[in-house]
Amino acid sequence: MGFFTKIKKLWGGETDEVQASARAATAQDTPQTGLEQPPDAATHAPQLDPLWKAGLESSLRGSRARISEWLGQLLSGLEAADEALWARLRFLFATLGAPEAEAETFVSEFKAWLAAMGMTKVEDFRSELRYRLILALDLEQEEEERGNVFQKLTRGLAKTRERLSAGLGALFGRTGELDAAFWDELEELFIMADVGAEATRKLLDNLRSRARSMGVTEAARFREVLSAELEELFPLPKKPKVTAPPEVVMMIGVNGVGKTTTIAKLAYRARLQGRKVLIAAGDTFRAAAIDQLKIWAGRVGAGIFAKAEGADPAAVAFEAVDHALKEGYDLVLLDTAGRLHTKVNLMEELRKIKRVLDKKHSGAPHKSVLVIDATTGQNALSQTKLFNEAVGVDEIVLTKLDGTAKGGVMVGVAISHKLPISFVGLGEKMEDLRPFVGEDFAKALLGQ
Incomplete structure (x- = not known):
């Protein structure tokens, strides 16, 4: 069982339930937050600022995950990894309802990593802490994180996109129909982009069929055909059948x-x-x-x-x-x-x-x-x-x-x-x- 298995429900369709719980707790005028009640702050020194706690709780009750916002709150006012950081992390995990043992494992392993890497300053470990939180909280497919990965992917495809863009731009800018010359030029572009000769032939067959099904006959509209084909091209990995670990x-x-x-x-x-x-x-x-x-x-x-x-x-x-x-x-x-x-x-x-x-x-x-x-x-x-x-x-x-x-x-x-x-x-x-x-x-x- 992975870390923090209870947490995704907060942004996976049960947010209204969580917010209703929060309103009920507030109406009862108790110290509860509406999310799961964290352990007594006195258990973990130092004491946490009530305003800081309220700000983080408010952010966690949002309709979607905001990892950068949470990370900013966790590290605000801190210059190095110290007891204040550990107290804040414990409060975050407890508020989210993470099992205490798993939260302590997260904290202890991050401490060990910092010691092994010789890091203490926030600017040195911010990226690592962010990545660990993303995986622990299962947030890789959240909108914000997908955007960050998309930017890296875009940079990684810079050379290929450069090879394609000029040629595709010229093809899509045509006013004519999808004639033989259009398909010949498109074939050459794919081969130059290292798609491969055999794969290019198959891709062109798929694109011709998709263009017909979409009713696209003009070069000016072909971009939407190519985009739709590429988006549906890649099969999803299958989950392996494991009857017993490992x-x-x-x-x-x-x-x-x-x-x-x-x-x-x-x-x-x-x-x-x-x-x-x-x-x-x-x-x-x-x-x-x-x-x-x-x-x-x-x-x-x-x-x-x-x-x-x-x-x-x-x-x-x-x-x-x-x-x-x-x-x-x-x-x-x-x-x-x-x-x-x-x-x-x-x-x-x-x-x-x-x-x-x-x-x-x-x-x-x-x-x-x-x-x-x-x-x-x-x-x-x-x-x-x-x-x-x-x-x-x-x-x-x-x-x-x-x-x-x-x-x-x-x-x-x-x-x-x-x-x-x-x-x-x-x-x-x-x-x-x-x-x-x-x-x-x-x-x-x-x-x-």
Whole structure:
């Protein structure tokens, strides 16, 4: 069970109930706030300013979550992490109705992180605290946070959008109909944007069909056709069937795509959501892979299972799951070798790992996640095809989506392989691995 499971009801359709409770409590002229009553302030020094408490409570009773507003109130007047911050966090969580044990876990783990990073000043840890609150309170899809992620996504697609914008602008600015010349130019634009030749042909067929169904025959109206197609293009990740913990996720991909860092970021997200995570170092052929994962596991607060370099990867996977079962882990993230994808023996090795995992823990791996690099364009499409044919891919994580990325590869993956993109890497920080939203991608790509 993750942190603060009761909280989302405040903004998920039950807000009227919460506000009614608040009015009733006020009418009774008691110290209650209308939200859940926090513990006695005397329990946690220092005493909190009644005006500050009233301001935060008022904000929390709003019709939607406002993470920046709450963070501003939490940190107002503070210069460093001290007892005043811990008291305010405890009050926030208690007011929201979070279980006290989970709230204390949040506070203690954040304290430990600050100590490990050597940070004390508010300006140094503001971003980290914001990210932790967003995950703990399950606010990533709230309007404000989606807007922040959208801005990063827009910057990440800058190069691809630049390639497309001039050409698309010229096409959409035409006064004529959707003739052969229009479709030829559109095909060239998609190929230049790294969508891929095969995917481009499929996309054009889809667009022709959609244009007919929408009754669009003129170039000037084609933008709405393209926008609608892109928004509906990306399938949603399926929730894996896990009959009993732990959930086992096999991470695959060639060397250099950012797989190790992605594993760390996924582990970090899961830890902040209250899960007990084990990282298994199954890439036993690369000299630094095991050491890197040990370092990352320590940083993100995850467990680590590793054997000596050169050990049988399938044995590592088997023993890691056995360890996870005995120690009560919720999630196992299994790293695997990433030698060149053209080597057949790598695929044979991955198939062996899958067989071994299923024998140890029925249904495992519950999903296989392929990590691809957005800057490699067509090579990423080739990797997706080979890994999917060899061992099956359930989800894609696209890394390095910065201003130099070839964002068209996302369209190519979705059309050619019908695989969901679950996360995109928008930067180097832990908080820069974010859920992928197809609608936002379409808007960012087309500059809407």
